[in-house]
Amino acid sequence: MATSSSGLTLYGSQGSRSPLVNWGASEVGVSITMGNLQNNPHPFGQIPCLTDDDDVLVFESGAILQYVYSKAAETNGDSPARKATITSWISWANASLDPICFLETPEGKVYDTGLKKPNRRIETLDQILSKQEFLLDDKNGGFSLADVAVSSYLLYVPQFFQGVDLSRWPNVVRYMKQCAERKAYGDAFGPNVQDMLVSSLGGMMTSSKGGGGGEKDEKKKLFGMF
Template sequence: MRSYVSTVLVLGWALCTSSAFAPAKLASQIDLLQSNEQSTTTSLHAMTLYGSQGSRSPLVNWAANELELDLEMAGDLGRNPHPFGQIPCLTDDGDIMVFESGAILQYLQAKSKGDVAPDKSAAISSWISWANASLDPICFLETPDGKVYDTGLKSQNKRIAKLDDLLSDSSYLVDDEFSLADVAVASYLLYVIQFFPDVDLMRWPNIVEYMKACASREGYGKAFGDRVQGYCVSRLSEMQKSGGKEKKLFGVF
């Protein structure tokens, strides 16, 4: 701010000593300086995501796309402020830091411009938490040291069956409208068919249709890329046509 004021004073003196001086000219130059400074400040404190395509961070990009929030990708992951150095991690307004994908989604929901009724907001938050706490361990089975070795979606599961039942008369999870609840839940389900391409999900036909609808969204394609989107939509369509009997031995990764 001090440099800006000094520049204005110098500019004013220079213009005042010029034969071509006019008050309007000085005002226009000051407006230009103010605009430039505001632009620089916004850039320095823009919402920034530390992440990569090979991680869970694209689901954060998907959420930002759906909410029409501006989100910059960090150029240097070495400056990631996450206490354990993991991604995704979000910074905002210079001194705000949020980590864990579920927490980031809830932060974005709170930051969005749209007015969301308290009951709907509570439902969205609940589904985001459920995706991280309950769905993730079903989708990805891990060894004691945290390495994923399989998916729990290769066999019957009561919670997944209940989810399929809920989707039998609703296209999306909250008020039959797409929300960040669907970003959270659908992201994990769609990751499964990317990493385990031979998985058979047609025992839950409503979930397959739900996954296909979510993967077909423009915001998903922008976040995950055309290749991933095309693979997911194609794979789910094949499941529906074959009734889950055909197995694919290759995936997107």
């Protein structure tokens, strides 16, 4: 892969959303340096946060992913239609998928996932993925940063709510597993996380439809790093 000449610095850590930026950057050949969190310039002190050589400051994972996309040499030739579709899916992941995957208290602490129950939007996503391998079909280039954004959020759910059953959406589960199996995903999130997810998703693919989370989910301690 060609590597861009930008001087991008990412402030983040494992267990947060920042690895999805590392994953996306790797997929499109953009080089990123990890910054010292003590020097994190995010206006609210949160992560991830990205800076560039030319005094650019970007925060919010979706905005960062879109900026990485704009810096990628190997996607500069993407058609306007492909660019519009990718950026739309990235925005959808942040604006619509996030609140489905992560239910928060008024204080912003995640306490549960909405994927334990049927969901109209996830059902629609499952229908889309029943017709194609990735969010963009082969005619439009297949795997893209749209998949990095959407699958990252989906993959955080079995990562933090171990035992949740997503098998009511078989095409989504297949999609999640394919994305988690990518080398760049393992490099960004770590081989232990990758192996656990691939194994659990493989189990969901062989289980019967229905379910949607059981008692094991309730025993998973809450988290609020997002």
